[in-house]
Amino acid sequence: MNSARAMSKVWAQQSAFNRIVTFSTKATQHAAAAVSSAGAEPPGEEKTSATPPAAAQPPTPTPTPVRKPIVPSNYRFIYPEFLPDPKVEWRNPIREKLERLDMLDRRRQIDLPEFYVGSIMAVTSSDPHAAGKTSRFVGICINRDRCGLRARFVLRNVIDHQGMEVVYELYDPTIQKVEVLRLEKRLDDNLFYLRDALPEFSTFDENMEAEHLEEGAPVPVNDIKVVLRPRPWLERWERQNLRGVANIDQYIKDKHRKSAEKVQKPWEKYDLMKQYRSTIPEEEQKEVFAEVHTELHSLELQRKRNKRKRTFVKPKQLA
Amino acid sequence: MIQSVVFQLSRLRLGSCIVPSPQVRCKGYLSRPRLRNPYWNLRKERTNTEDFVTAENQHFVNELVYDKYGTPALIKSIQAHANKFIQTYDPEDGIRPWSPHTRRCGVIARKIGQYPLWLKNGKKVRTTLLQIADNHVIKYMPHEECRPQKNLSRVHNSNQYGCLLVGAESTNPSMLTKEYCGIFRDAGVVPKKNIMRFMVSPDGALAPGTPLNISRFRVGEYVDVRGKTVDHGFQGVVKRHGYKGMPASHGVTKTHRRPGNIGGGGEKGRVWPGTKMPGHMGNRWRVLKGLRIWRTNAKYNVMWVQGSSVPGPTGGLVYIYDTILPLRKLKQAPPFPTFCGEVDTTFEDIWYEQMHKFKDETIIYKCD
Numbered sequence: 258m259n260s261a262r263a264m265s266k267v268w269a270q271q272s273a274f275n276r277i278v279t280f281s282t283k284a285t286q287h288a289a290a291a292v293s294s295a296g297a298e299p300p301g302e303e304k305t306s307a308t309p310p311a312a313a314q315p316p317t318p319t320p321t322p323v324r325k326p327i328v329p330s331n332y333r334f335i336y337p338e339f340l341p342d343p344k345v346e347w348r349n350p351i352r353e354k355l356e357r358l359d360m361l362d363r364r365r366q367i368d369l370p371e372f373y374v375g376s377i378m379a380v381t382s383s384d385p386h387a388a389g390k391t392s393r394f395v396g397i398c399i400n401r402d403r404c405g406l407r408a409r410f411v412l413r414n415v416i417d418h419q420g421m422e423v424v425y426e427l428y429d430p431t432i433q434k435v436e437v438l439r440l441e442k443r444l445d446d447n448l449f450y451l452r453d454a455l456p457e458f459s460t461f462d463e464n465m466e467a468e469h470l471e472e473g474a475p476v477p478v479n480d481i482k483v484v485l486r487p488r489p490w491l492e493r494w495e496r497q498n499l500r501g502v503a504n505i506d507q508y509i510k511d512k513h514r515k516s517a518e519k520v521q522k523p524w525e526k527y528d529l530m531k532q533y534r535s536t537i538p539e540e541e542q543k544e545v546f547a548e549v550h551t552e553l554h555s556l557e558l559q560r561k562r563n564k565r566k567r568t569f570v571k572p573k574q575l576a
Numbered sequence: 577m578i579q580s581v582v583f584q585l586s587r588l589r590l591g592s593c594i595v596p597s598p599q600v601r602c603k604g605y606l607s608r609p610r611l612r613n614p615y616w617n618l619r620k621e622r623t624n625t626e627d628f629v630t631a632e633n634q635h636f637v638n639e640l641v642y643d644k645y646g647t648p649a650l651i652k653s654i655q656a657h658a659n660k661f662i663q664t665y666d667p668e669d670g671i672r673p674w675s676p677h678t679r680r681c682g683v684i685a686r687k688i689g690q691y692p693l694w695l696k697n698g699k700k701v702r703t704t705l706l707q708i709a710d711n712h713v714i715k716y717m718p719h720e721e722c723r724p725q726k727n728l729s730r731v732h733n734s735n736q737y738g739c740l741l742v743g744a745e746s747t748n749p750s751m752l753t754k755e756y757c758g759i760f761r762d763a764g765v766v767p768k769k770n771i772m773r774f775m776v777s778p779d780g781a782l783a784p785g786t787p788l789n790i791s792r793f794r795v796g797e798y799v800d801v802r803g804k805t806v807d808h809g810f811q812g813v814v815k816r817h818g819y820k821g822m823p824a825s826h827g828v829t830k831t832h833r834r835p836g837n838i839g840g841g842g843e844k845g846r847v848w849p850g851t852k853m854p855g856h857m858g859n860r861w862r863v864l865k866g867l868r869i870w871r872t873n874a875k876y877n878v879m880w881v882q883g884s885s886v887p888g889p890t891g892g893l894v895y896i897y898d899t900i901l902p903l904r905k906l907k908q909a910p911p912f913p914t915f916c917g918e919v920d921t922t923f924e925d926i927w928y929e930q931m932h933k934f935k936d937e938t939i940i941y942k943c944d
Contacts, residue, residue: 356691391940407692
């Protein structure tokens with residue numbers, strides 16, 4: 258991982274250098290301001306890193322201290338959709354920037370809270386076909402994917418003995434309200450196996466009250482183990498190394514076990530390049546969040562203020 | 577007949593100059609080049625020889641270049657030169673009369689990505705973002721000068737269209753060949769990476785050095801976008817034509833992705849022309865017509881255009897024209913021949929009226 262990071266840093270510097278080869282200071286500032294998402298570190302830093310012995314000398318005139326916003330390290334989990342698709346062919350700094358601006362514009366209109374796969378949520382959305390033109394759906398978030406304005410999540414619930422799933426787009430302007438009723442994580446990255454589990458594991462009360470977490474407390478991980486129904490299944494769960502399933506061994510035979518072993522790729526976790534290609538490098542993440550941090554932070558503060566107001570007005574015994 | 581004509585010709589030639597034995601080749605009319613390469617179709621890149629130039633000399637060369645063309649700068653997030661040489665074009669340009677039969681110049685753009693927008697009725701629209709890439713007019717050639725093809729028997733240029741050369745994306749001239757840079761010499765424009773010609777009606781002519789930007793397009797109008805599709809290489813029938821292939825098992829051998837039967841027997845016992853077969857896929861010029869402009873951004877020269885199937889990869893070059901579809905053609909006079917005047921970059925995005933802006937409030941349907 259370290260080597261990959263180092264490499265990515267070198268790349269970032271190179272790309273920064275390629276993009277900001279300018280010969281007047283004004284243009285440099287302009288470039289740095291314009292292409293902040295292109296892997297551009299400030300040129301001052303570049304100089305110091307290029308000449309390590311010179312950097313060690315104390316009398317080097319340090320440039321005016323640039324106040325960098327301190328971005329919390331957990332932002333990439335709270336706001337994963339702000340990170341662009343890591344596929345190199347699809348990336349473009351200007352598109353990403355415009356997309357981020359649009360996302361922030363939408364976030365100023367609606368409070369999109371922190372949530373994870375496994376959280377229980379309620380989404381109120383405008384629906385031209387519903388009675389009263391709004392519909393509210395409560396369910397467990399079983400998947401969260403895509404990035405930018407395309408970001409979406411799937412809610413699942415069992416209503417009248419019938420499993421229901423609704424795909425919501427996070428930035429769809431018809432969404433009126435997103436509430437997180439219980440903020441928690443599960444053991445797996447997605448919970449599609451709930452489709453093959455007993456219905457009580459994906460049944461949630463529609464009139465559930467929101468449970469409040471203490472401020473600053475880590476998000477709890479619910480280590481519940483789900484009980485699967487017997488075969489046939491929608492997917493071959495035995496091949497997916499699921500941690501949140503209790504009785505998978507009960508239903509698989511030797512032939513399943515053998516074929517599952519065949520498709521395992523235990524070496525992939527050591528594949529640094531694979532990891533590098535499928536993620537946005539840390540340096541670029543920092544740039545992305547440095548751009549949107551102040552806005553997101555102020556929105557968070559506003560949300561907290563509103564929440565406090567609500568809790569003081571209506572104190573209630575929590576379940 | 578042909579022979580005799582050739583003979584006569586050869587005699588004529590003999591009379592005028594000394595040609596010992598003129599070659600007589602039959603069927604010369606078949607190999608006559610139909611297409612004449614335009615004069616700007618030159619070799620672009622210089623061979624990079626190692627010149628062992630010292631840093632000081634290199635600096636000096638750069639200085640010369642910047643003195644002539646201006647310093648490189650990021651203009652609207654595109655690497656360009658702060659152009660010293662833009663000629664002040666006629667202010668009269670903007671007030672030329674427009675009629676539905678006139679044709680405007682197109683622009684060169686880059687496809688920079690795609691993402692959804694929403695309408696005010698809650699419907700999602702997939703859009704592609706096209707960024708106009710530092711365009712400047714290089715030259716106008718009237719109808720008499722520009723004859724794109726030698727054989728004009730089939731292509732009638734009855735509209736008397738002239739030809740407008742437009743370049744996109746300034747670059748360092750020391751990377752280019754001398755001949756290629758010569759194209760730009762009279763225009764007073766920094767040499768550009770990409771050149772394209774656009775056929776325009778005579779009153780759509782523009783002065784060299786005129787910048788083309790997003791302000792010449794208005795939201796709600798339709799454009800045609802031309803580009804080269806993604807090159808997939810030689811592909812089989814499943815990928816190229818969407819055939820289903822055959823099952824992976826159940827006794828199927830060696831025919832999993834093959835086309836199956838390609839022709840009948842008897843009287844029609846041959847492969848008919850146009851049969852779908854494996855072959856090269858992509859890397860062709862395609863025009864996507866009648867795409868509505870949903871939104872424009874003057875700061876970055878970006879337009880959001882309907883659809884997510886604009887030909888070419890992300891980052892590829894595309895050419896944007898006013899649409900030729902009869903029902904979607906321009907109805908009101910656009911900025912003709914182009915927009916002239918200062919572009920207000922601080923101005924916010926311009927949205928089509930049916931579009932939901934992200935700054936607007938959540939869409940709520942009214943109860944009847």
